[in-house]
Amino acid sequence: MDKKSTLDKFNAMCKNTLMETLDIKxxxxxxxxxxxxxxxTSxxxxxxxxxxxxxxxxxxxSVGSPTSxxxxxxxxxxxxGIEFSANHLRSVKSGMVTATGKIIHKGKTIHLVEIKVVDDRGRVISLCKLTNFILAK
Incomplete structure (x- = not known):
């Protein structure tokens, strides 16, 4: 699947969820x-x-789990997701925030994902960690 199709699929999964409510894309x-x-916004x-x-x-x-x-x-x-922590470092009043999740440990059943949330100027506003459990369907 190409990048656009994958992003479209991920964005479609947000329909009627908290992500849609918060306008996360x-x-x-x-x-x-x-x-x-x-x-x-307000x-x-x-x-x-x-x-x-x-x-x-x-x-x-919303970034950490799909990264896995x-x-x-x-x-x-x-x-x-089984454990989440966040350090809020800076406040933001307006604009856009961007979250980037990166896997920093990829085991068979556990992934550790680091998520950096930055403001429009690229300043880190929050640094988060999410532990994901990988389950067989």
């Missing part, structure tokens, strides 16, 4: 990484007008 991928964006703000950490974590989780999907046989296996 998958934009690029490779053998060991996946990229998605999310606009920073829909994802805390009451004081900055990006909600929970929305940032939802973006990161790219590395497995999706006909035979599925992915479940």
């Amino acid at each position: 998958y934009t690029d991928y490779g053998e060991d990484f996946l990229v998605a964006t999310m606009p920073v 829909k994802v703000h805390q009451p004081d007008g900055i990006l909600n950490g929970g929305a940032t974590m939802a973006l990161a989780e 999907l790219l590395a497995i046989d999706m006909e035979k296996y599925t992915v479940r």
